[in-house]
Amino acid sequence: KSKEELALKIFAQCLIEFADFLKAEAGKGESPEEKLGKTIEAFFRFAKEKPLAYEYVILGHEREFKKLPEPIFLPKDVFVDIIQEGIRKGVFKKRDENLAAAMVIGMAIRVQFFIKNKISKVPEKKGIEEIIKSALQILKK
Template identity: 40%
Template sequence: MDTQKSTKAIDPGEKIQSAALGLFIRKGIAGTTTKDIAKKAGVSEGSIYNYFESKGDLAYKLFARYMDGFRGELLEKASSVTGPAERLSAAVRAFFGFAEKEPDAYAYIMIGHYTELRKMPYDKKKPRDIFVDIIGEGVREGVFMGIDENLGTAFVIGMITRAILFHTSGMLDIPYARLIEETTASSLRVLGYSGGGLPDHD
């Protein structure tokens, strides 16, 4: 009787995606070749085409995969509370949480945002849509005052991404928890939050 434990082989498609992720972050999508990806993944260059039509197809599918995960994280946290201010605060904290928990995925989303986002179907829900919906709800209910929901979303996401960039690059030397709280408070202020203090959170 064979008592040796069997080991589950890593799917070549996953190896290719993992290798591509690291290379796209380090070298950029345009600066990465399929030969680079194959070498890092430990597969033949031709085998990439068993899973993806092209490097562009791989770049897009990887981007869409992480965008879906990111959006799911934001939606889960924002849906766990009620009220526009509370939901906005939860979404901001979830944004920071994803960047901290999944730094490579977050980095690739930021890189791919310039080239891959426009390839996504127009009607496919994206992370920004969660903020647009929350801010629009807040404006209609009088919780946020006199701001277009798309402009408000641009302000809020801009603050979050700049804060994360400054923190990860060492230009902002404050604890991450404080960064989250101050950015959350600033997001509510820029939207004209009428409720006073920062909403409670778990």
């Protein structure tokens, strides 16, 4: 196999591992709001516990995403599923689930980066709370 094929295979494995990690945590919540909070917390935990896999996903997703050979369950799909459930249950506004997921994930990625690199002096726990609060403001009716 070429280096490119091997890199793509590792990228796909990291994506699946990240998605499975988030999905397992989301499953511990009862309501869509709780599931969202648990998933955001898990996002940070995965970044800390599996830093190489996390960084590979974050750095590679723009370049490698379109090269994936078949559809796989992605980390964003965990957020999309929760948002769809919230819309179905009438607790979240009706909107494009992928766009809403992108907004939440974007916040998580940047806040995690700013805290990790000490650009922000906010403790991680406070950063996570702020993301959850902001995400719910974006999503709730």
